[in-house]
Amino acid sequence: MTDAYIFDCVRTPRGKGKADGKLHEVTPLNLSAQTLVALRERNDLDTSLVEDVILGCVTPVHEQGGNVGRIAALVADYPQSVPGIQINRYCGSGLEAVNLAAAKVGAGQIDLAIGGGVECMSRVTMGSDGASWALDPAVAFKTYFVTQGIAADLMASKLGHTRERVDAYAVESQKRAAKAWEEGRFAKSVIPVRDIIGEVLLDRDETVRGNTTMETLGNLAPAFVMLGQAYGFDGVAMQKYPEIEKINHIHHPGNSSGIVDGASAVLIGSKAGGERAGLKARARIVATATIGSEPTIMLDGPSAAARRCLQKAGLKAEDIDLYELNEAFASVVLAFMDELQVPHDKMNVNGGAIAMGHPLGATGGMLVGTVIDELERRNLRYGMVALCEAAGMATATIIERI
Numbered sequence: 001m002t003d004a005y006i007f008d009c010v011r012t013p014r015g016k017g018k019a020d021g022k023l024h025e026v027t028p029l030n031l032s033a034q035t036l037v038a039l040r041e042r043n044d045l046d047t048s049l050v051e052d053v054i055l056g057c058v059t060p061v062h063e064q065g066g067n068v069g070r071i072a073a074l075v076a077d078y079p080q081s082v083p084g085i086q087i088n089r090y091c092g093s094g095l096e097a098v099n100l101a102a103a104k105v106g107a108g109q110i111d112l113a114i115g116g117g118v119e120c121m122s123r124v125t126m127g128s129d130g131a132s133w134a135l136d137p138a139v140a141f142k143t144y145f146v147t148q149g150i151a152a153d154l155m156a157s158k159l160g161h162t163r164e165r166v167d168a169y170a171v172e173s174q175k176r177a178a179k180a181w182e183e184g185r186f187a188k189s190v191i192p193v194r195d196i197i198g199e200v201l202l203d204r205d206e207t208v209r210g211n212t213t214m215e216t217l218g219n220l221a222p223a224f225v226m227l228g229q230a231y232g233f234d235g236v237a238m239q240k241y242p243e244i245e246k247i248n249h250i251h252h253p254g255n256s257s258g259i260v261d262g263a264s265a266v267l268i269g270s271k272a273g274g275e276r277a278g279l280k281a282r283a284r285i286v287a288t289a290t291i292g293s294e295p296t297i298m299l300d301g302p303s304a305a306a307r308r309c310l311q312k313a314g315l316k317a318e319d320i321d322l323y324e325l326n327e328a329f330a331s332v333v334l335a336f337m338d339e340l341q342v343p344h345d346k347m348n349v350n351g352g353a354i355a356m357g358h359p360l361g362a363t364g365g366m367l368v369g370t371v372i373d374e375l376e377r378r379n380l381r382y383g384m385v386a387l388c389e390a391a392g393m394a395t396a397t398i399i400e401r402i
Contacts, residue, residue: 009369056093111273177351178210260357264365301394361396
């Protein structure tokens with residue numbers, strides 16, 4: 001196998017995923033194209049050397065429909081010889097795109113590729129692809145389908161997480177993200193998004209609220225009570241987990257990932273490919289793993305993915321210097337830290353999706369850049385990126401700083 005190296009990572013700032021968000025006027029293809037242009041300009045990259053553009057997208061319909069990887073490359077004025085593909089592994093799509101690019105490099109099939117993703121949640125509503133898992137009664141009945149918010153509350157109920165604990169984690173995420181922006185920790189990877197005449201629309205994450213407190217979060221009502229009780233999802237969850245007497249609804253917008261727009265792109269290749277393009281490696285992908293987990297609770301897979309990834313790398317959890325675990329819900333991160341005994345000072349040290357948002361298909365690629373930047377800033381060696389995924393899956397990747 002050939003080592004797969006990471007040469008550069010870029011991401012857009014995350015814009016509020018509503019009609020009044022700063023990125024709402026930018027189409028998904030244009031948003032992705034801006035990250036591809038940035039990779040070319042930052043690295044004086046001969047894009048004819050790029051052998052694939054792999055982009056994750058979780059709701060690939062309407063403006064995000066078709067093959068966003070190929071069309072975004074064309075919009076970015078890459079040569080027509082550069083192919084592209086769109087993939088969907090739910091919330092792990094961006095990281096899976098990076099891992100797939102690395103796998104093709106590792107197998108010797110290609111020498112240079114781009115992995116990443118895009119999601120414009122203000123323009124293409126989550127769930128508008130009409131997933132049969134949720135909408136086909138026979139499938140939903142067989143798999144004990146519940147929505148992710150119910151799954152988060154189910155997991156919290158099963159593990160004994162309290163409202164106070166998940167809110168305290170959320171407050172810290174906001175404070176860390178605000179501090180990271182104040183100290184310029186994201187400056188290396190974040191590119192400003194521009195409109196059609198070149199004016200900057202957004203140059204920093206739009207949803208960070210560093211003044212969040214336990215009191216302000218305490219005023220927010222649980223978000224999934226109606227879904228659980230009036231729509232019957234609590235009953236479905238307790239059928240699958242009969243040991244749970246009651247679903248404790250503790251998640252709300254303040255301790256869950258925000259709905260946002262964003263895109264990411266990671267430049268990956270072999271040593272020979274990097275030399276041919278005049279690139280200097282910043283990191284090496286050590287190991288990757290994707291696992292399936294129980295689909296009703298669906299959010300507890302990252303620890304199993306992490307263990308498999310660590311086993312492949314011949315490492316232990318304590319060998320990892322920094323973790324970036326997507327903050328889909330606060331309970332997801334708390335469960336991971338408890339199970340793998342990861343201290344909070346190694347986990348999401350610059351905040352996460354609770355503060356900055358989760359542009360579904362793009363997040364995994366964003367976290368790759370975040371962990372590499374911070375490994376370099378702190379002069380550390382190993383980082384892990386992991387995400388839980390709908391339908392009971394999770395993906396993890398170990399990265400070594402060069």
